[in-house]
Amino acid sequence: MSKSRRLLVLAVAVLLLGGLAAALVLRAAGRDDKPSAGGPTVAAGTVTLDRPGSLAFLNGGQGPHRGALASVPADAPESGRTASELNCQRFHAAAGTGVCLRSTPGALAQDNKALIVDSELRTLRSFPLAGTPSRARVSPSGRFAAWTVFVSGESYGAAFFSTRTAIVDTRTWKLEANLEEFAIDMDGRDHRAQDVNFWGVTFSKDDDTFYATVSTGGETHLVKGSISGRSVKTLAENVECPSLSPDETRIAYKKRVRAGASLWREHVMDLGTLRDHALAEKRSVDDQAAWLDDRTLAYGLPTDGAADSTDLWTVPADGSGTPRLLAPGASSPARLG
């Protein structure tokens, strides 16, 4: 092929591919205005975090309020959603305090922040994050907030993953920026490994006790910790993303089905006996479940047929029943009030 011929082919390819790329971007940009047919109805409004009997989540339905914190009456989750102006990738709230993990595209890299908001969703404090938002929790009293981010070197090919989990006291604004500095008591012995990763904090009502996942040496452990004591103690193995029940007798968590396989089943463990049972949900759940009440759990699962969206499902906590769709196109559920 002569040089001019090749340049011509190149020009045509650039035009075709450039046109296709532009069309893809324009389509994604125009998505803002068009709610998908048959999707949940969403209207802008006021969302407050201390209104009893409502359920908050991040709206994932296509349309103008995608990514916004929305609320519905807890007893009628299918009714129209009220969307706030607060956009987050992860959210949790309790007793009028909310934590919103937000990631926005920056000039050179993602700009990741944790926002602590009051019941009117006004930002009280914002903390820069070292990585991609992963888990968020507020203590039942609203005093403490915790978050986990995934830290990575932004590059293919590192045999390596690292998380960072922080807890902040919203009364004193004292920040524990990295729980890895807490003392770890593993089976009665002081554990000083440096490959420790913490994630998925869940708080007790006493404003000191928390539970979390600790991974070290290729195993995941359930730990019970004390914020004031800056220490944790291992309780059980193969426990990820714990969630403490409102009556504080049980935790729901992800149990790895088989070592090496990335498949999890949602289980509930009795903290008194450390005995556990699987829930009726047979699909692999990869979320930190939330208790809607002492009998019901809610969690996100990828939406069928849409890659970047999840639906919220519920299932009874005692292992009975069947999973039920709670809200399509939604994530990060939190029972308010």
Place this chain on the structure above:
Amino acid sequence: MYLADRSAPAPGGAKTAADRGPVRAPAVASTVLALGTVSMITDISSEMVTAVLPLYLIAGLGLSPLGFGALDGVYNGVSALVQLTGGHLADRVRNHKLIAGIGYGLSALCKPLLLFAHSLGPISVILTLERTGKGLRTAPRDALISLSTPPELQGRAFGVHRAMDTTGALLGPLAAFLILSLTVDGYDAVFGVSACVAVLGVVVLMLFVPSGADTRPGPSGGAGAAAGTAGSAAVPGADRPAPVRLRDALGLLRLPRLRNLAVCAVLLGLTTVSDAFVYLLLQRRTGIGDQWFPLLPLGTAAVFLLLAVPAGALADRIGRRTVFLTGHALLLTGYGLLLWAPAWPALPFLVLALHGMFYAATDGVLPAAVAATVPGELRATGMALVGTGQALARFGCSLAFGAAWTLWGTGPALAAAAAGLLCCAAVAGFVLRPSAPRDTRPDPNPKPDPKPGPHPDPKPDPKSVRPPR
């Protein structure tokens, strides 16, 4: 030549590198520029995906840290082993462009597929295929670069290629974030545009890169370069040399110079702490604010980008061994600063600069050195052997460093890595010493001659080299 062919005394004792004076630099071969463009475009494409993938997987699909950690492991190993296959295939079918093209094409196909994967299993499969594509193309691409460049300009050619490649890596995230800010949850747009960009890379490859088909001896390295040798004299008559067999590829390891290079690449790879650890250590050491953490890799890349070409050209002039070992000395200095320097405000900048200089002085210089030891018809295989060895060694280092970090803590682990690096660099300095070729001259073919083709020549004379295609 080892890493320092030009400073090695010529076997005939006729001339030394110094006598020849500095090489006048012609422009880089058009094939190198074309391949550099292909790599730049492809890197824009793949780094677009890399930049948004964590957020897409963790925030969009809800993957937990352990799930993401499992995926992170997928990236490893795959491309290292495939690289060997790609290198050998390219030599076997005598069409480097074809194998590289398949590799680039496979990676391009994977990008839009990401949109249809909703869970860890399918995503792992797609990412594995994407890495397979990368593994396939690496060795034939480097072979093409070296086959289109005269021996005395290899370092510069690889420097130009690596600089263009890194430019793409820096532009990719910018493009991805631009698209995300223009759209609403535009991950699909990012993946789609990334696929378009990747296809453009394949188009440029097909249009502007010659195939590297090896019916003639390549212009560089050992092969036909030394026009006067008996080996190359036999070639013009042969219409097509005997096909490259697996045995020939394994026989490469019996070439002492290549074996030495491979051993050094492995030894140094075993003591090169992976980037992510370096950035984490740097943050722990200096207390850089969390918001700056994602920018640390950009610092390394920027320095690499600025210095890749000068470092490659310098390697051509003063010897690749010197530059390669200096690169590791700079890395060692970086480790030392991380370990013992007081908390100067300039410390992060210094460490990142040293880290980038290390890459500039080694990343392109190593394949340039390999090119000079491997005959043209086995060039891709040779590149792959050293590349795979290095990649597996670095992977091993990650595991070992993780274990040391666990057992001893960060400081001692890094000190151990630094001590190891010092020892390995000393061994490499000895093994690659320029005087070595003298006594190895008679042996370049320790095995029975597999074919009438050209033999590797330990001391190609640059003056007899044909101009690049």
